[in-house]
Amino acid sequence: xxxxxxxxxxxxxxxxxxxxxxxxxxxxxxxxxxxxxxxxxxxxxxxxxxxxxxxxxxxxxxxxxxxxxxxxxxxxxxxxxxxxxxxxxxxxxxxxxxxxxxxxxxxxxxxxxxxxxxxxxxxxxxxxxxxxxxxxxxxxxxxxxxxxxxxxxxxxxxxxxxxxxxxxxxxxxxxxxxxxxxxxxxxxxxxxxxxxxxxxxxxxxxxxxxxxxxxxxxxxxxxxxxxxxxxxxxxxxxxxxxxxxxxxxxxxxxxxxxxxxxxxxxxxxxxxxxxxxxxxxxxxxxxxxxxxxxxxxxxxxxxxxxxxxxxxxxxxxxxxxxxxxxxxxxxxxxxxxxxxxxxxxxxxxxxxxxxxxxxxxxxxxxxxxxxxxxxxxxxxxxxxxxxxxxxxxxxxxxxxxxxxxxxxxxxxxxxxxxxxxxxxxxxxxxxxxxxxxxxxx
Numbered sequence: 519x520x521x522x523x524x525x526x527x528x529x530x531x532x533x534x535x536x537x538x539x540x541x542x543x544x545x546x547x548x549x550x551x552x553x554x555x556x557x558x559x560x561x562x563x564x565x566x567x568x569x570x571x572x573x574x575x576x577x578x579x580x581x582x583x584x585x586x587x588x589x590x591x592x593x594x595x596x597x598x599x600x601x602x603x604x605x606x607x608x609x610x611x612x613x614x615x616x617x618x619x620x621x622x623x624x625x626x627x628x629x630x631x632x633x634x635x636x637x638x639x640x641x642x643x644x645x646x647x648x649x650x651x652x653x654x655x656x657x658x659x660x661x662x663x664x665x666x667x668x669x670x671x672x673x674x675x676x677x678x679x680x681x682x683x684x685x686x687x688x689x690x691x692x693x694x695x696x697x698x699x700x701x702x703x704x705x706x707x708x709x710x711x712x713x714x715x716x717x718x719x720x721x722x723x724x725x726x727x728x729x730x731x732x733x734x735x736x737x738x739x740x741x742x743x744x745x746x747x748x749x750x751x752x753x754x755x756x757x758x759x760x761x762x763x764x765x766x767x768x769x770x771x772x773x774x775x776x777x778x779x780x781x782x783x784x785x786x787x788x789x790x791x792x793x794x795x796x797x798x799x800x801x802x803x804x805x806x807x808x809x810x811x812x813x814x815x816x817x818x819x820x821x822x823x824x825x826x827x828x829x830x831x832x833x834x835x836x837x838x839x840x841x842x843x844x845x846x847x848x849x850x851x852x853x854x855x856x857x858x859x860x861x862x863x864x865x866x867x868x869x870x871x872x873x874x875x876x877x878x879x880x881x882x883x884x885x886x887x888x889x890x891x892x893x894x895x896x897x898x899x900x901x902x903x904x905x906x907x908x909x910x911x912x913x914x915x916x917x918x919x920x921x922x923x924x925x926x927x928x929x930x931x932x933x934x935x936x937x938x939x940x941x942x943x944x945x946x947x948x949x950x951x952x953x954x955x956x957x958x959x
Contacts, residue, residue, distance in 0.1 A: 543858050556858045557842055565847050565913055569886035569898050571825050576601065576608050578910025581902045582684035585655030585959025588881040589613045589620070590902035591832050592662040595883065595927075596671065598830060600768045605748040612677040615761065616662065617655065618735045619669045623800040624653040625693065625727050629720045631797050632701050636708055636716065647950050648797060649701050652694035655686050656957030657800065659778050659832055659881075659927045664804035667773065670761030676742040682734035689734055696723065776832075777930045777941055780809040781817050781923065782954055783868040787946075789813055790937070794945040795955030809954060810933075810941040814920055818894055820928045822887055830885045830900065834878035834925035834958050839863055840918060846907030848899070848922075849915035867921055871953045878924040881958035885911070894919070924954070 534540050546555040575598060581590050593611040601609045628648060635645045682689050700723055704716045732738070744756040744764065759767075780793075787793060794806045812820075821831050840850045856862045863875070870876035886898030897919050899912040930938055948954060 546858070552855070552859070553841070553853060556853045556855045558852055558854050560852075565845060565849070565852075567846075567898070567908055567911070567913055569888045569896070571822070571889060572886040572898060573825060573828055573830050575830060575883075575885050575900055576610075578900060578904065579610065579613070579902045580904035581613070582679075582904075584617075584684055584686040585957075586613055586617050586686075587902050588657040588659070588834075588958040589616045589662060591881040591883050591900075591958075592616075592659065593671070594900065594902075595830060595832050596666075596769055596773075599772065603768060604746065604754070605750065606746055607749045609746065610674040612672050612674045614674075614679050614683040614735060615669075615672050615677040615738070616665055617683060618677075618731055618738060620657060620661065620665050620800055621653065621689075621693070622724070622728055622731060623665060623668075623802070623804075625697070626724050627800050627802050628653055628697060629700060629723060630802055632697075632704065633713075633716060633720060636704060644797070644950055645701070649698050652690075652697050654690050654694075654957070654959060656959030658798070658807050658834075658957060659776070659925075660805055660807040661800045663773055663776075664799070664801035666765055666769070668801060668804070670763070670765035671769070672739055672742060672759070672761045672764055673744060676739045676761075677736065680734065680736055689730075692730075693727065696727070775929050775931065776927050777933070778807075778809045778925060778927050779812050779817055779820060780925045780954060781814045781867075782809075782811050782871060783814075784871050785868070786872075787811050787948075787954070790940050792941050792943055792945040793948055793954060795948045795950060795952055797950045798955045806945065807955075808941070808945050809925065810937060812937070814923075817923070817926055818919075820932050821884060821926050822889070822894065823932045824928050825884065825887055829929070830883045832881060832927040833884050833923060834881045835914075835919075836876045836878060836922040836924065837880045838876070839922075843903075843906045846912045847915075848912055848918045850918045850921060851915065874953065876922060877953040877956040878958060879956060882912075884926070 543555075575594070579590050579594065581587055590613050593613050593616065597609050597611050600606070600611075631648055632645075635642065635648070638645055700720070704719060707715050707719050739761060742759055744759055745754070747753050789811050791811060793809050793811060798807050821833070824831050837848065840853045841848050842852065850864070865873075865875050867876070882902065883900040884897055885900045887894050888896045895916050897914040897916075899914050901907060901910055901912055904910060930941070933941065
């Protein structure tokens with residue numbers, strides 16, 4: 519292993535000091551953040567917010583200091599369905615309600631996985647992956663489906679935000695400390711008292727966590743009335759809903775019509791097959807997280823078909839690079855890190871997945887697209903970061919979309935018979951750390 523030599527650094531520094539471009543770059547990035555300094559306005563003419571297909575949606579939402587983007591995006595999809603049926607101008611579902619039960623179910627799911635692995639060495643890679651990652655706010659579409667089919671949904675005013683629901687760092691830290699304590703404690707209990715005692719211990723953890731969640735998130739609603747004024751200023755009141763009966767009436771089996779498609783152009787994942795990820799889930803016994811891998815051209819066709827039918831699309835993307843929140847733009851061609859710092863983060867999409875340079879980390883809704891001669895040139899994105907961007911909306915360039923969009927959820931009616939058969943086939947199980955098992959937060 520070769521060490522860095524001080525003499526070499528001295529020579530580099532001498533050359534650097536004599537380079538005018540390096541001096542300009544140093545002055546720029548010492549006074550502002552790197553992305554702002556690298557931003558180029560040469561492509562600003564392409565950043566307008568005109569779209570040939572533009573689904574009108576309600577006011578943007580705000581996940582605040584939490585990783586619940588996937589829940590916000592999914593409840594935004596459902597609220598459009600409900601608002602259309604009820605002729606409402608504005609409406610919002612309780613994201614906190616879904617997050618409450620997601621956290622509870624995640625804990626149970628992970629504790630069950632730890633029991634399954636109770637006999638492996640403590641440094642087993644799968645065990646260490648589970649205890650290191652723990653449970654957080656993030657999730658996938660199928661995880662949302664599992665929670666709402668079991669517990670239902672409710673209007674936001676039936677289960678409002680608390681400080682903890684909007685600021686989840688501390689509760690996540692506490693829960694994961696408990697999770698790791700169980701991983702250790704359960705092994706000692708197994709030696710001393712056997713597996714039945716381990717399961718009793720696990721139930722005590724779940725019970726304590728449930729009480730902690732109620733304290734932090736509030737009493738879960740048992741019954742509520744649905745009260746609203748429609749677009750024609752007509753007042754409506756429907757009494758006596760439970761979250762489950764509300765879901766059954768306004769959503770029900772319609773949620774089963776939607777499937778996850780991904781674009782993962784890696785050698786390990788041939789197109790036209792379905793995939794799942796081991797230990798990726800939240801509800802024990804629920805539907806496995808399942809993805810159909812398709813080429814990017816096909817993913818775009820399916821998304822556009824749904825938009826043309828006036829329905830927004832839940833999707834997952836990597837938003838780590840190339841964002842200007844003031845202009846509301848995601849565009850890889852608008853940032854020139856190469857000229858500024860001689861650093862180039864660009865990689866082939868498949869290589870970026872394989873070597874963990876990129877993966878899905880944020881879920882939003884696609885609400886529009888601009889088509890020129892049938893080809894998408896930019897996409898309209900509804901985010902859940904409040905009023906950032908263009909009053910909560912962003913423009914995503916066509917090249918950014920191709921490189922950094924990994925997942926979309928579309929109605930299965932748009933799939934071909936062959937695609938639907940592939941989706942419904944037994945999915946190929948990927949390892950727990952596969953990048954397609956990443957969670958949107």
